[in-house]
Amino acid sequence: MSRPKVRSRRQMRELALRVLFEIDVGKQPLAAALARVQPDVPESDWPFVRALTEGTWTHRVEIDRALSDVAKDWPVDRLASTDRTILRMAAYELDHLDTPARVVINEAIELAKRYGTDDSGKFVNGVLGALYRRRDKRHDNART
8 A cells, every 4th residue: 555645835845844754753764764754745845855855964064053053052963853943944945945034934833832842842943033134134234
């Protein structure tokens, strides 16, 4: 019997979260974690899931640096694993994919509420809001 295919971007982000969690916390190889979820993703949506997971993992050092700059009281390595993974994924999507910032932030908050602690949604909202404002200022300065 075949598994049902993922149908929404939110579900694809959930799968990406699962992959990133597996490779960060579970120390699984990226390729193996991606291979486990690929049967659940329609072929047309696979590039998004793959770009989000591979990009987030590849850029995690620079993402962690940016997160540390805006969440000074919360060292990235001390964050709850789920919150850290959601923040990394959203930070990557904000900077490297064409998804509108409002969508990225809202989706990250929803993931945090669903998979994190009672305070995760507020925390993720605050960190991503600060990251977005900082990014917006950098882009404004680059244009002038």
